[in-house]
Amino acid sequence: MLEVVVVLVLVLGVFFLFVGAIGLLRFPDFYTRLHATGKCDTLGVGLVILGLLIYHLFYYSDSLLVCVKLFFLILFIFISNPTATYALMKAAYRTGVAPWKLGDERR
Amino acid sequence: MTENEGKGFRMILTFCVMFLFWLLLSGIFDALHLTAGVLCSLIVAVISHDLLVVGKRNKTIVRSFRVLMYIPWELWQIVLANLDVAYRVLHPKMPIDPLIIEFDTTLRSDFALVTLANSITLTPGTITIGIKNGRFWVHAVAKEPAEALTVDGTMQQKVADAYMEW
Numbered sequence: 001m002l003e004v005v006v007v008l009v010l011v012l013g014v015f016f017l018f019v020g021a022i023g024l025l026r027f028p029d030f031y032t033r034l035h036a037t038g039k040c041d042t043l044g045v046g047l048v049i050l051g052l053l054i055y056h057l058f059y060y061s062d063s064l065l066v067c068v069k070l071f072f073l074i075l076f077i078f079i080s081n082p083t084a085t086y087a088l089m090k091a092a093y094r095t096g097v098a099p100w101k102l103g104d105e106r107r
Numbered sequence: 108m109t110e111n112e113g114k115g116f117r118m119i120l121t122f123c124v125m126f127l128f129w130l131l132l133s134g135i136f137d138a139l140h141l142t143a144g145v146l147c148s149l150i151v152a153v154i155s156h157d158l159l160v161v162g163k164r165n166k167t168i169v170r171s172f173r174v175l176m177y178i179p180w181e182l183w184q185i186v187l188a189n190l191d192v193a194y195r196v197l198h199p200k201m202p203i204d205p206l207i208i209e210f211d212t213t214l215r216s217d218f219a220l221v222t223l224a225n226s227i228t229l230t231p232g233t234i235t236i237g238i239k240n241g242r243f244w245v246h247a248v249a250k251e252p253a254e255a256l257t258v259d260g261t262m263q264q265k266v267a268d269a270y271m272e273w
Contacts, residue, residue, distance in 0.1 A: 016189050023196040031234070031246050032205055036192055038228055043189045065134045072131070078185075082228035083221075086235050089246065093236045099246065102204045 006055045013047030016040045029100035030092050038085035045081075046074050114156065121159050122152035170271060174222070177269040184230040184262075191231040195248065204249045210257050212241050219270040226262055231255070 023036020053070040060066070100106070129144035130136070195203055214220055224235040227245055232252025236244040247253035256262065 016193070019189075019193045019196050023192060026196060026201060027203070029205075032203060032248060035232070035234060035246075035248050036196055038234060039185070039188045039192050042229060043185055065131065068131055078229075079225065082225040085228050086224055089234055089236045093244070099205055099207060101206075 002054070002058055006051050009047055009051035009054065013044045013051060015044075016047065017044035020044060028104070028106035030097050031089065031099050034085055034089060038082060042078060042081040045077055049074050049077075117159075118152045118156040121156045122148050124159065125151050170269075173269045173271065177222075177265055180265060181226055181229070184226070188229055188231040191252075202249065206247055206250070206253060207236065208245050208247060208253050208257060210243055210245070212243060212263050214241055214263070214267060214270070216270060219266055222269070223263065223266045226266065227256065230262065 017040060020037050020040030023040065024033050027033045027036055049070055053067055053074075056070065057064075057067050125148035126144055129148060133140050133144065195201060212220075212223065214223060220238055220241070224238055224243070227233050227235045227243070232248040233256055234246045236246050238244075245253070245256060247256070
């Protein structure tokens, strides 16, 4: 039963990472590509680590410290990932990367 | 409250947080490691006491609690955002119509601005490009998420509540 939950969470995480990768290939310009990767990678990686956390919590309950470390890993990814996305966005906007408009050619 | 008193409080709080984090990461509780931890936490607390804790003593604890209350709502928004991106990516016609919007907020403290910026980036269809004096530049992937941000303004309200900046 527990394996089912863990696998579900892992599959969901991998699904979002997959969607992020497809978005990176399909979206037309720099900014929209960051929409795909910035959001999907955050939740995708978060869910994968959450799956590992649940697994560890029940199968190796003698080393709870590892679970806490994994939790902090999720926390820091959720803070640093949007910050990195923001830094990329700002750098692109400052250097004058033109945003894609509806009807333009993809670049 | 005088300036010095606030400084002491900030140092003590930073020290406690840093030391707890040391214990967490090391996981070894013998004398050598604990002493090293205390020393390192002290150095960090002395050098960077004004980075982690800002503002008045009586507000800091309440504010941390209110920010914690904000996180579940934010997590739910992240899930919605990912489903939104998944829909737009996997839809054969790719329903996107990007635009850049500007709007002003009443928020001024660094923590509140960073929280709002990261929240905008993680919630459906919007990414922060820049902030200047409480004015936000946001790239939206379509019209509806842009309007949800500017017209509705639930998120600004929630962040303002969390940081008690009305």
